Amino acid sequence: MPITLSAMTPGFAAEVGDIDLAQPLSPADEQAIRAAFTEYGVLIFTAQNLTVQQHLDFAKIFGPLERSVASIMPGQALRVREEIADIANLTPDGKVWDKDNRLRQFQLGNRLWHTDSSFKQPTGYTSMLYCRSVAPVGGHTEFADLRAAYDGLDAATLDKIDGLIAEHSLLYSRERLGFTDFSEPERIAFAPLARPLVRTLADSGRRSLYLASHIGRIRGMDDSAAQTLLAQLIAHATERRFTYLHRWRVGDLVLWDNRCTMHRGTPFDDTRFARDMQRATTSDRPDVFAHELAAAGQVA
Numbered sequence: 001m002p003i004t005l006s007a008m009t010p011g012f013a014a015e016v017g018d019i020d021l022a023q024p025l026s027p028a029d030e031q032a033i034r035a036a037f038t039e040y041g042v043l044i045f046t047a048q049n050l051t052v053q054q055h056l057d058f059a060k061i062f063g064p065l066e067r068s069v070a071s072i073m074p075g076q077a078l079r080v081r082e083e084i085a086d087i088a089n090l091t092p093d094g095k096v097w098d099k100d101n102r103l104r105q106f107q108l109g110n111r112l113w114h115t116d117s118s119f120k121q122p123t124g125y126t127s128m129l130y131c132r133s134v135a136p137v138g139g140h141t142e143f144a145d146l147r148a149a150y151d152g153l154d155a156a157t158l159d160k161i162d163g164l165i166a167e168h169s170l171l172y173s174r175e176r177l178g179f180t181d182f183s184e185p186e187r188i189a190f191a192p193l194a195r196p197l198v199r200t201l202a203d204s205g206r207r208s209l210y211l212a213s214h215i216g217r218i219r220g221m222d223d224s225a226a227q228t229l230l231a232q233l234i235a236h237a238t239e240r241r242f243t244y245l246h247r248w249r250v251g252d253l254v255l256w257d258n259r260c261t262m263h264r265g266t267p268f269d270d271t272r273f274a275r276d277m278q279r280a281t282t283s284d285r286p287d288v289f290a291h292e293l294a295a296a297g298q299v300a
Contacts, residue, residue, distance in 0.1 A: 138268030
């Protein structure tokens with residue numbers, strides 16, 4: 001039986017039915033998922049029952065797996081495999097973390113609008129977050145369609161941002177929340193990298209903003225002016241008309257396109273209620289921004 005699609009909003013986010021991701025995909029199903037991914041940007045697979053290996057096997061269809069950020073943090077014990085980003089509020093022994101837990105302070109940045117791995121080389125291509133347990137209140141995820149947001153900009157803004165190059169770093173997003181307790185290896189690993197503010201998607205040809213709370217500077221712009229522009233663009237891109245809010249159910253796996261979406265987690269009482277979410281992320285091509293950077297006379 002072919003997969004079924006139910007759009008959550010026109011052209012952005014769709015539920016995918018009649019598929020069990022614990023089983024190998026047929027070529028026809030894989031092709032249909034890729035086509036839906038290109039069209040909708042966010043795909044929701046409900047009622048899945050996946051092992052970690054099955055989760056990773058599905059992710060590998062979209063490219064090489066990343067290692068989690070936590071895996072390069074000195075002294076950080078991992079609760080799950082290093083190919084999984086642990087988006088849970090649990091310690092390695094399975095207890096809900098306390099308020100002063102260092103990883104908690106670090107992961108509060110997930111509540112800012114961001115794009116996974118925009119600060120890495122290569123950048124993130126797909127993310128797929130799998131829900132193993134939910135909080136009874138809060139803990140949802142919002143997504144923003146940066147393609148539609150780009151299409152909704154006025155001509156003067158489009159002209160202003162064309163060719164601009166931004167610097168992305170995990171240091172920038174965490175510093176926004178007052179987290180500055182980085183080790184020297186972390187500062188080296190998260191050194192700023194250049195990314196275009198606007199990109200063209202190879203599979204659809206659509207133009208898209210490329211935004212994240214990880215942006216700290218725009219090359220060639222005064223820092224104050226750059227922050228004002230970024231705030232305006234993020235405010236525009238996260239207007240209700242461009243967003244979808246996902247309310248998690250155990251067994252949901254949500255797949256999204258890091259090239260053209262932003263997302264953020266909504267708050268919940270993370271020192272009281274357990275919420276176990278596990279994410280696999282795949283990498284884009286290492287040279288994906290070569291054309292934009294060369295046109296701007298910039299290097300990564």
